[in-house]
Amino acid sequence: MAAIGNRGTVKEAAGFDPESDVKKLREAMKGMGTDEAAVIDVVSHRTIAQRQRIKEAYKQAVGKDLAEDLSSELSGNFKSVVLGLLMLPPVYDAYELRNAIKGAGTDEACLIDILASRSNAEVKTISSFYRKEYGKDLEKDVCGDTSGMFQRVLVSLLSAGRDETEKVDDAQAVKDAKEIYEAGEGRWGTDEVKFLTVLCVRNMKHLLKVFDEYKKIAGRDIEDSIKREMSGSLQDVFLAIVKVIKNKPAFFAERLYKSMKGLGTTDSILIRVMVSRAEIDMLDIKAEFLKMYGKTLHSFIKGDTSGDYRKILLELCGGE
Missing domain, CATH: 1.10.220.10 (Annexin)
Structure with a gap:
């Protein structure tokens, strides 16, 4: 794994001085209207770690919460971006999941985007921040808002138990590919549990091998089979898992x-x-x-x- 952050567009600001950033932000919020350009200049050119230091310095200097102050000054999508940037990643993920669940209807796309693309450690951290922040259990909330096989896939992802070694068992990969084929394309109706057991449990390297073997057996990509065999949110979550693993x-x-x-x-x-x-x-x-x-x-x-x-x-x- 390459070091985190080195493939990002946001890099550490050189000569970083949280106090002068705080001054800039306070100036930006003074008087009538807000100097949005100054806000953009600061928050979009500092790393997450640097933004946390700005938040601390702001609290010390002003005795108020920076996110709250900005929240009352900004609006719409712009505000959503700025507030998101001020949060630590697991806090932001927890916040997004909370919004996806509460209120009328569920934003399944949000649940899928986050849970299908985060590592075990990330999922565990998100769950603990969720409990700390909202006093609720993330798995319980997800279960209260979803159902059927889709719910079972999300619960499996939330259990954060995927094998994260790099071990590839060739014989097992062939067996996995056969079982998925026989659970879907190779029969009438689909046995989705087999897909869950392989796609949510095996490690990434092993799954890439499974996908290769699957193509040999089925004569098509696993994504094509998922599209033919499933629909709705279940199709979406399985496709997301496969795509995240591939690229x-x-x-x-x-x-x-x-x-x-x-x-x-x-x-x-x-x-x-x-x-x-x-x-x-x-x-x-x-x-x-x-x-x-x-x-x-x-x-x-x-x-x-x-x-x-x-x-x-x-x-x-x-x-x-």
Whole structure:
């Protein structure tokens, strides 16, 4: 694994001085109206760790919470991006999951995006922040809001028990591929539990081997079989797991593309991916986006958003 953060567009600010950033932010919020450009300048060019230090320095200097102050000054999608950037990653994930569950209807896409793409350690941390922040059990909340096989897949992902070694058992991979084939394409009706057992439990390297073997047996990619055999949220979650394992940046590039193409923009997805990946693998996501769609992510965001919201997303995106 490469060190975290080195494939991100957001890098550590050189000569970082939290006190002077606090001064800038206080100036930006003084008087009538807000100097959004100053806010963008600070929050989009500091790492998560640096933003935490700014929050501490702000509290010391002003005796108030920076996120609360900004929240009362900003609005709309721009505000959502700024507040997301001020949170630690597991706190932001917990916050997004909470919003996906509470209120009328469930945002299944959010549950899938987060739970299918985070490591065991990340999922455990998210769950503990969720309990700390909301006094509720994440698994219970997810179960109260989902049902059937989709719920069982999410519970399995929440148990954070995926094998994370790099051990590939060739014979087992062939067996796994056969079992999935026989549970889906090879029979009438689909035995989804078999898919769950393999896709949610085995390690990534082993699964790549399973996918190769599957193609030999079925004559098609496992994604194609999932699309033929399943529907709705269950199809979505299994596809997400497969795509994340094959190529995580490509998975996020596709999420971004789909959030912007066609009429209207699904801002919740656009914001979540831009905020949560800016410091991790945004450079790779941009490269995959260009490869997959023949256009830059930068040009897509530019054409699909406006105002300060557009400005801050473009900063997180980095240049063309």
